[in-house]
Amino acid sequence: MSQKRSIFEEVSHDQKPEVRTGVIDGARRGSRRAVRWWLILLFALVVAMIGVGGWTRLSDSGLSITEWKPIHGALPPMNAADWQSEFEKYQQIPQFTEQNSWMQPSDFKSIYWWEWGHRNLGRLIGMVWALGFFGLWAAGKIPTGWKKRCVLIGALGGLQGAIGWWMVASGLGEGMLSVASYRLATHLGLAFIILGTISWYVLLLGREERDLMQARRVREKKQFGLATGWMHFAFLQILLGALVAGIDAGRSYTDWPTMGGQFFPPYAFDIEPLWRNFLENPGLVQFIHRMSGYLLFAFGTVAFLRGRRSVNRTTRSAFTAAWLAMILQVCLGIAAVMTAAMSHVAITHQLMAVALFVLIIRARFAAAYPVSTSVRG
Structure with a gap:
């Protein structure tokens, strides 16, 4: 039978109860x-x-x-x-x-x-x-x-x-x-x-849910908004690229930066009715894809410059990685045009679109849930 212990009895420091935390x-x-x-x-x-x-x-x-x-x-x-x-x-x-x-x-x-x-x-x-x-x-x-x-x-x-x-x-x-x-x-x-x-x-x-909840409070709104627009713009460009691939428009004009020796391709509205040209006319479809690419590059550069102003190193790195991927993608797009969409160049261009899209999403996430760093870090 166990003996009663006084409430004033000292407890030995050697007998510490086992505590399990974080289960x-x-x-x-x-x-x-x-x-x-x-x-x-x-x-x-x-x-x-x-x-x-x-x-x-x-x-x-x-x-x-x-x-x-x-x-x-x-x-x-x-x-x-x-x-x-x-x-x-x-x-x-x-x-x-x-x-x-x-x-x-x-x-x-x-x-x-x-x-x-x-x-x-x-x-x-x-x-x-x-x-x-x-x-x-x-x-x-x-x-x-x-x-x-x-x-x-x-x-x-x-x-x-x-x-x-x-x-x-x-x-x-x-x-x-x-x-x-x-x-x-x-x-x-x-x-x-x-x-x-x-x-x-x-x-x-x-990342842990608790960490995400804390990071959400210091969301970098400017960078997040620009990354969101960048993501949607890149998605639109991917859809336009699919329209180019669907009618082999990438093989219709193989000079760059001109198209058939001029800025705007000839015979761009020859198909009747007019709206079909935007889906089926190789020259017009490729022209739209090119112009959208230039605008995307400009918008992405603005987003990158804003991202570089973040106080968080992870956010800056994420925007930089996405911008560098975009530069490479532009070069691959030009190469695809000038090689008449050779298979290995075209498939590399498509896979690079995957990398760019994911890296933009990563930059958007970094702005939405910034990883805070100390001044020293």
Whole structure:
């Protein structure tokens, strides 16, 4: 039987109770890390998807599969009869009859594999999202308030699959040799929306919620506003680039800084009705993309100069990185024009657009949640 102890009894300094602190915070940090690594994997897959999609477009492979089979289409042709069946379906569409009638089955296989790979990469992304989301949910690893955000990414991915087929279907109709450029722009635009959303979430999960709440109070409003405008402007330029790619406008005028030896391209409004020129006239579409690029560079430079005035080193570095990426992207754009959009230059230009877009988002995040540094630091 234990003895009663006096309330005046001295407690030895050697007998200190065991105190465990930070258990809840540690669990939260673990959950945030798990979701963040899952999103980083999705981010890498989406970047790969944009790259493969760009090469599929450059190689004119996007119409090689003329049916939408979300599940059964995961399997490629397994024998000669299956290959012949797929080839015969391709032979029925205008792209073959009016442009690629020279193709033999061996030629068809080379474009089929690119489109098959593109679609199956999309299936892989969907599977990684589903396994990650439901696995983290079952394990209780999704932090409070993040379930809807994770569902949003999955919903956008599902919508992207539907838009992908909507795009392909536009190229199967009479008189169409490729997909409609505005549908291609919609498809690429949504890919960048998904990429941007994941990027923002990864940045949020990279810091503690408590830290974010404190940083939000000292938001750098001027830099944040300019970075937001820069991000939207870059997104618009990406859409215009998709319109250029959709009609091969990048191969229509290969001189720079002029177009056909003059500032404004000739025959810019030859298509009737007038509005179609803004989507289908190669000279006008490329001209708009060029002018928008110049304006974007000017706006980005203003944002960079304002960002360099931040008192926080992390913010200054983020704006500098985005501005340097923009300079490189301008050089790649000029190179794409002067090489008539050679495949390796064009795909590098597209992937550089990914890097630029993400770096602008990073600069915007740095202004929204500045990392304070001491005067000495």
